[in-house]
Amino acid sequence: MRKPKPISAYPGFSQVTWLCMALLYAPILVVAVYSFNAIRSITTWGGFSLAWYAKAFANPHIQAATLNSLVVAVAASVAATVIATAAALALARGRGFRGRGGVFVLINLPLMIPEIVTAVAMLIFFLAIGFQLGLLTVVIAHTVFCVPFAYLPIAARLSGIETFYEDAAQDLYADRWRSFRFVLLPMMMPGIFAGLMLAFIISLDDFIITNMVTGPGTTTLPLAIYGMVRVGFSPEINAISTVMLLVSVFFVSLSYLVGRRRA
Amino acid sequence: MTRARLLLLSPTLAMIGFFLLLPVALMAVYSFLSPGTYGGVEWLLSFDAYIQFFFERDFLTDELVFHTSYLSIYFRSFVQALAATVICLLIGFPTAYFIATRPPATRSAWVLLVTVPYWVNLLIRTVSMLFVLRDEGPLNGALAAAGIVDAPLRIAYTDFAVALGLVYSYLPFMVLPIYAAIERFDFSLMEAACDLYAGRWTILRRIILPTVKPGVVAGCLLVFIPSLGAYIAPDLLGGGKNLMIGNLVALQFQGSRNWPFGAAAAVLLLSAVLVALTVLARRRALSAAGN
């Protein structure tokens, strides 16, 4: 005899869920699988090969773009994390203050403004103040839109830490700096790390804004991939995409695991 | 504000205020200037950028004539974003519901499964979508092999491909807030309703949906807003033929060289988004007050 379905189950919902998963994963899995194809085709399988990875890694344009992407992502994610940590300390500690809502909106502004608008606004601004487009403009732009991504996990972590730890430290005659450095900061560390990781992949992923504010010799990996896709499909693109895919998954999982850990 | 707090906030204020808020304000100013011949602006006050949305000069007489072609880009973007939102809702709601009714142990694994694609490079995801949809791509290959079609289905470079790309891009944004709302839903209400002989679908419509409505509204806006300003999906999947607002804006700064018009188009896009966000914030405030 079949067990009666629980009242909360709706017919068809599980099928839709599987459809949803298929939609989310099928295209990237196809790309990943064909990156190992021995032949150039994207429809027929010619055996397993790592040739496209070798070719992609040996391509000097991809090497240069990867280096640019890493430089930008490290610089921007570190800067954004420092800014976001300071902001989280100001917003989450102590009593509310006038203008709190305004500051909160400001931090999240990069999430609210459509990327293309941010991109052209920054282009106009840099050129109007005579700021030479290049590595620095790309890093600045990335720092700005990474701040909210770094802020979220840090603020979440901080709001979970009771103030009595700092109070206790100060009762033991630690000054404010020491109680922050030796008590609060270590407890915040998982949130800070999670924020850093998220900011890092968000910076690594950006195309639209970078495309507008890029200058001589600062082509990042997404720009290089876009250029290659426009010119023609090559299994090399599949190989780089798969590597970037794995990097993203690695950092998200890391951020997720560390961010969840209790202090 | 204390001095310490001001000090802690100063980097945020400086960075986002100076490099985002100020640029957006400057962009708004540029939308009221005149275009330079090959790009850039002349510092002459002009409303042409906004007039251009509704009127064009006749080729023969230079008279202003009402036209709808730019409005139609906004309309198309609106329709595409709406279509993406509806499809996302139709797929996302059952998915969120299904996940929320899993045992707690497997639930977080499902949530992670929905979250991961969001963090994968949007460009790469769109490229892989194009790769799958092309005339000689794997999807058409599979359809032909199965004998469903003789000639390849034209999917890539159509409005349908763009809508599909938008759905694929922003589906996680729909699932997650709805999931969060359903997870908090008290399922004993459902049993109570069932005892009163309400059918499953009646319960869904009359009890669950009204309770989780804030989550649904949030999900819809989170899909709708980025879809409205999308650039990559229409560019790659649409073949650069049928523009959406994002492409129109970018075009003015690249090939067409009309900066004030591009700035005006961006201002109008931003206004639409801010209106949508205000609606969301007010709903949030209302539902918070209601609880």
Added chain:
Amino acid sequence: MKIVQSILVALVMSAAAVFSPPAAAAGELKLWNWFEYMPQQLLDKFSAEHDVKVTLDTYDSNETLLAKLKSGVRGYDVAVPGDYMVAILIQEGFLEKINANRLPNFRHVDPKWVDVSFDPGREYSVPYQWGSTAFSVDTSVYGGDIDTLAILFDPPPQLRGKINMLRDVNDVLNAGLRYLGHPRCNSNRAQLAELNNLLVGAKKHWLSFNSDGAKEVLVSGDAAAGMIWNGFGMKARAERASLKYAYPREGYTAWMDNLVVLKGAPNLENAKLFLNFMMAPENAAVLTNFAKYSAGVKGVEPYLEAELSAANELNPPTGAPAGEFVPSCPPEVVRLYDRIWTNLLK
């Protein structure tokens, strides 16, 4: 906690390592060129000969190059504008007057490319490659007469919905003007209105506007006809043999791309060295073998691949019209063209 700290340290160290590259070359050269137009082999050779680190960025049309320069992008040394764009760049003051005709290898330049209208006497620019812009048709899809612009503007049923146009205002508008039999650089409002109607009416037959992907859409079969430059068309044919480059009887554009040094180039001397390097016949030949257009210097023949001399794309059949160089148009025309173009794309 330890793990977190060690990862942070590793990140910072890798950043430090990245910011100070260990082996710095004596000099730099920042090159700005069209996509897929510069063989890596030549860059490597130049780097090795002169101990210069070369970086390459790309653009997809003359208009994009101009737009970026106009918007204040600086820091590149060398760019590769087409003929009419050289004239505009000189006029706008974007080029360094380097007396290119006094570079040692200038003696190799074919005399017919010395006194050109866009840079009389060659004070700013040296030849890079020259070729033509027409279109290729997949003859396995359509077997009829392809040497007419009707393929693009009034296509046979087999090609409808399968046509790619270049994303280039001048190439598309000039083709339309030729099809209508009207002059280029046209400011006649009635004729431009006619052109506008022609383009808007033909748009329903077009699949996409794509320049950098012009080869790919044909090779992949997504398009069965597409505007293309002759060398790119030859590369496309190498990957899909049924493609054929057309020589429309209404006429087609001929062009020459040129190396120029941008005003305020940070590495002026290296830039001149590079221009000189590219005029050496053996190097120009490597470029021609890669890009499949024609070199502007003499003496390349011994180094050229055999397939080039027989290629349809590089050798117009007898009876085909000669390609037409289109000069830069006055600002009034540019503004009208921009209006038609934006109207078409939207």
